[in-house]
Amino acid sequence: MTSAFRELAYQSAERSRREFLLSGASGLGAVGLGSMLAADGVLADSNSAVSLDAVNPLAPKQPHFDAKAKACIFIFMAGAPSHLDLFDPKPKLMELHNQPLPESMYKGVRFAFLKPETARLMAPVSRSWKKHGECGMELSDLLPHIGSVADDLLLVRSMHTDQFNHHPGQLLMQCGRASFGLPSMGSWLTYGLGSESQNLPGYVVLTAGRGSSGGATLWQSGFLPSVHAGVLFRNQGEPVLNLDNPAGLPNELQRKGLDVLREVNSQRLATMHDPEIASRIASYELAFRMQSSAPELIDLSGETQATLDAYGVGRKEPKDHKASRGVGPGSWGAFARNCLLARRMVERGVRFINIIHASWDHHSNLDNELTYNAGMADQPIAALIADLKQRGLLDSTMVVWGGEFGRTPLGENRNADGTVTGRDHHPFAFSMFLAGGGIKGGQVYGESDEIGWGVAQNPVHPNDMHATMLQQFGLDHLRLTHRFQGRDFRLTDVAGKVIDEWVA
Numbered sequence: 001m002t003s004a005f006r007e008l009a010y011q012s013a014e015r016s017r018r019e020f021l022l023s024g025a026s027g028l029g030a031v032g033l034g035s036m037l038a039a040d041g042v043l044a045d046s047n048s049a050v051s052l053d054a055v056n057p058l059a060p061k062q063p064h065f066d067a068k069a070k071a072c073i074f075i076f077m078a079g080a081p082s083h084l085d086l087f088d089p090k091p092k093l094m095e096l097h098n099q100p101l102p103e104s105m106y107k108g109v110r111f112a113f114l115k116p117e118t119a120r121l122m123a124p125v126s127r128s129w130k131k132h133g134e135c136g137m138e139l140s141d142l143l144p145h146i147g148s149v150a151d152d153l154l155l156v157r158s159m160h161t162d163q164f165n166h167h168p169g170q171l172l173m174q175c176g177r178a179s180f181g182l183p184s185m186g187s188w189l190t191y192g193l194g195s196e197s198q199n200l201p202g203y204v205v206l207t208a209g210r211g212s213s214g215g216a217t218l219w220q221s222g223f224l225p226s227v228h229a230g231v232l233f234r235n236q237g238e239p240v241l242n243l244d245n246p247a248g249l250p251n252e253l254q255r256k257g258l259d260v261l262r263e264v265n266s267q268r269l270a271t272m273h274d275p276e277i278a279s280r281i282a283s284y285e286l287a288f289r290m291q292s293s294a295p296e297l298i299d300l301s302g303e304t305q306a307t308l309d310a311y312g313v314g315r316k317e318p319k320d321h322k323a324s325r326g327v328g329p330g331s332w333g334a335f336a337r338n339c340l341l342a343r344r345m346v347e348r349g350v351r352f353i354n355i356i357h358a359s360w361d362h363h364s365n366l367d368n369e370l371t372y373n374a375g376m377a378d379q380p381i382a383a384l385i386a387d388l389k390q391r392g393l394l395d396s397t398m399v400v401w402g403g404e405f406g407r408t409p410l411g412e413n414r415n416a417d418g419t420v421t422g423r424d425h426h427p428f429a430f431s432m433f434l435a436g437g438g439i440k441g442g443q444v445y446g447e448s449d450e451i452g453w454g455v456a457q458n459p460v461h462p463n464d465m466h467a468t469m470l471q472q473f474g475l476d477h478l479r480l481t482h483r484f485q486g487r488d489f490r491l492t493d494v495a496g497k498v499i500d501e502w503v504a
Contacts, residue, residue, distance in 0.1 A: 056282060058228075058282060072398045076354060080361060085140060086139070088448055090123070090409070100121070105453065112425045114408060150442065154445060157429075157448055159430045171214060187221045204352070206233055206342065208335040212359070223485075297348065332375070336379070339383065364422040365422060381401065398435070428454045471498050
């Protein structure tokens with residue numbers, strides 16, 4: 001028997017077994033498969049056959065319980081902003097400025113570049129602090145606009161992580177664990193709830209600056225169907241690369257081609273019952289609808305000049321800046337447009353929007369770099385929160401701001417001449433803030449110690465934050481699971497607790 005004949009015989013045998021298990025006559029296979037496909041949103045119910053109309057993996061789904069949040073805008077400052085210069089004033093650190101740290105505190109601690117034996121405590125001596133809002137939230141002078149919405153913010157000063165380097169830390173913050181191949185939070189949300197948008201993806205990614213260490217691994221779908229992966233949008237030009245038709249291809253011809261392709265894929269789906277084929281069908285159809293909806297989305301001509309000015313769209317970057325880390329082609333304008341586009345996406349039913357900006361990895365030139373980045377982010381983020389609130393959308397839209405970890409209260413000391421003036425990686429304490437989506441604003445949660453080295457009260461791990469966020473979307477983090485390779489996976493892995501004090 002030739003190898004080709006053996007392969008043909010093997011495929012025939014496999015097909016026969018598969019068809020037996022999946023046929024109506026076998027009973028058990030059909031019932032089990034129908035249940036799985038219904039759970040994945042491929043079938044309308046477990047008793048129906050696979051049909052063209054039923055294939056919609058992003059169809060809206062019911063949450064586990066009543067939800068307060070419907071959409072999330074996660075503003076991820078890749079590279080790790082300094083909590084000590086932005087969110088967490090430390091009078092004691094000011095007193096101890098330029099003093100050595102006791103060996104007992106740094107012994108056994110990993111640093112990326114810093115040499116702890118000769119390092120000195122570095123207070124944010126060029127920063128001043130001001131109380132904002134009725135809640136009296138203290139913020140750095142670099143964040144005056146965010147201070148204007150302080151009463152809507154939950155500022156968490158007790159975040160901590162178990163990851164020390166950028167890529168693992170970013171994976172943990174976005175995917176719940178520092179491992180490759182896992183779904184990101186946006187993927188889990190669309191998997192659990194679907195999307196209310198008919199003409200845009202349920203999960204969209206907007207970027208600015210230099211690009212993050214994690215790249216596309218931060219918006220992957222992992223082992224979930226690929227339709228749940230984040231779709232990278234551009235805020236100008238062609239919204240999604242290769243979305244436009246080639247020159248000379250009329251819409252009606254494209255529609256006929258898609259109809260044929262849909263029929264072929266549907267026949268294959270009816271035979272194989274593979275949810276990934278359903279994802280393929282849904283993706284082709286969504287791309288066709290996006291050809292008209294995506295250009296309309298990024299066209300800001302319908303926005304008032306007051307709105308554009310509030311977000312800082314069209315503002316010019318300072319020409320005399322001495323920064324390089326977060327600088328990209330038109331970073332300030334791109335970030336402002338991204339924040340405005342996020343609001344427009346929420347209005348159009350997009351479930352999860354990632355705004356990713358890099359880099360905040362300020363090992364040196366801290367004052368100049370942080371002044372540039374904060375100036376870029378402060379106004380658009382505050383405008384986004386205020387705009388959502390004014391439009392009645394903040395109650396159902398959760399806004400999250402943060403990075404993968406914090407920065408050391410010790411100054412960098414790689415160079416003997418003292419030219420390196422930044423902060424190293426610091427996983428033991430950092431700050432993030434949340435607003436909207438049923439989160440109780442106007443409060444500071446948790447504390448770091450007197451120099452911002454470790455957590456002193458109410459520690460919060462990223463998995464705890466994930467669990468609490470999911471609850472606001474009506475999802476029990478213990479029940480939002482997907483079986484893969486014999487194990488039930490979830491966003492919070494084997495950890496995570498809901499923090500009731502955060503909830504309004």
